[in-house]
Amino acid sequence: MNEQTKKPNKSYTSEFKESAVKLANDTDQPVSQTARELGVNVNTL
Numbered sequence: 001m002n003e004q005t006k007k008p009n010k011s012y013t014s015e016f017k018e019s020a021v022k023l024a025n026d027t028d029q030p031v032s033q034t035a036r037e038l039g040v041n042v043n044t045l
Helices: 014-026 031-038
Strands: none
Touching: 014 031
């Protein structure tokens, strides 16, 4: 990829990060499903 086609990194608020991790930990669904529903990469969680 050259510089013109690179996607900028997304930045998430602390509140979003905290609630995303809490949701991933507190539900019975797989982390991958939670990540998909939040629109983030599973490795982000």
